[in-house]
Amino acid sequence: MTQPHLREWPGHADRPALALHCMMGNGSYWRPIAAQLADLVQITAPDMPGHGQSPDWTGAPDFHTAVTRQTAALIQRPLDLIGHSIGATVALRIAVAAPEAVRSLTLIEPVLFAAARDADADAEMDRVRDLARAGQPEDAARRFLDTWGGVSWEAQTPSSRARLTRQIALVADTNDTLLHDRANLLREGGLEAIDAPVLLVMGAQSPPVIAAIADALAQRMQDVGRATVPDAAHMLPITHPRQVADLIRLNLERAS
Incomplete structure (x- = not known):
C-alpha cells in the first residue's frame, strides 16, 4: 500500500x-x-x-x-x-x-x-459517471463541479482543468459505494x-x-x-x- x-x-x-x-x-x-x-x-x-x-x-x-x-x-x-x-x-x-x-x-x-x-441526485451522479466512461472527462468534471465544487470552470488555469479532468475517474469509481x-x-x-x-x-x-x-x-x-x-x-x-x-x-x- x-x-x-x-x-x-x-x-x-x-x-x-x-x-x-x-x-x-x-x-x-x-x-x-x-x-x-x-x-x-x-x-x-x-x-x-x-x-x-x-x-x-x-x-x-x-x-x-x-x-x-x-x-x-x-x-x-x-x-x-x-x-x-x-x-x-x-x-x-x-x-x-x-x-x-x-x-x-x-x-x-x-x-x-x-x-x-434522491432521484435527481442519483441521476446526476450517474450522468457524471457515464460522461467519464464515454470519453468525455472534461464535460464530466465540469458537470460535477457545477453541483459540488463551488468553483468556476472558466476561472481555472489550464493545469487545474487538466488535474480536475484526470480526477473525474475517481469520482466515477465511487458511484457504487456512495449510491449503492x-x-x-x-x-x-x-x-x-x-x-x-x-x-x-x-x-x-x-x-x-x-x-x-x-x-x-x-x-x-x-x-x-x-x-x-x-x-x-x-x-x-x-x-x-x-x-x-x-x-x-x-x-x-x-x-x-
Whole structure:
C-alpha cells in the first residue's frame, strides 16, 4: 500500500485528529481550521490518492476502499475523526468498522447518497459517471463541479482543468459505494454501534439531498448533534472555515 502525503500543523500533541478532504481537493484546506483548534487537537490531513502530493490511485482496490485503508493505517489510538464530503463517508466507514478507534466524529456534508435515495441526485451522479466512461472527462468534471465544487470552470488555469479532468475517474469509481452502499456502511447495527459524539454539519445552500442524508444518519446514531451554516454550500470548510471550526470545537469538547 502506498503512503499518502500528510499535512500536519502545530497543535495539542496529546490529542491527535485526522481531517479528510473532499473529492478533487487536498488536505491543505484544513490549515485555517487546524490553527483555530490548535489548543484542543493536533490535526493531520492526508492527501487522498491522486490528490495533492499523494501518489496516483493504482486502480485497485476501488477508490473508496483504498482511501479507507490508507486512513485506517494512520490510526494508532482512539482519535477525533473529521471528514468533508467523500472524506466524511470514509470517516463514517472507519467508525462503523471500528467504533473503538473514534473519540469523536464530525461529518461535514457526507455524500452517502444510499442513505436517502434522491432521484435527481442519483441521476446526476450517474450522468457524471457515464460522461467519464464515454470519453468525455472534461464535460464530466465540469458537470460535477457545477453541483459540488463551488468553483468556476472558466476561472481555472489550464493545469487545474487538466488535474480536475484526470480526477473525474475517481469520482466515477465511487458511484457504487456512495449510491449503492457497496461498502455496507448502512448495515444493521453499524451506525448504532458508534458511541462517540457525532456532529453532522451542512451548508444552508447545499443540495437538498444533503439534509435528507443527515436526517437518515441521525435517526440511527446514539449521540448526534446537527448544525447548519447560513449562506454556505457544499464547500463550507473552505468558504466558512471559522464557523466550521467553531462547530468542530463543540463536538471535540463533548468528547473531552
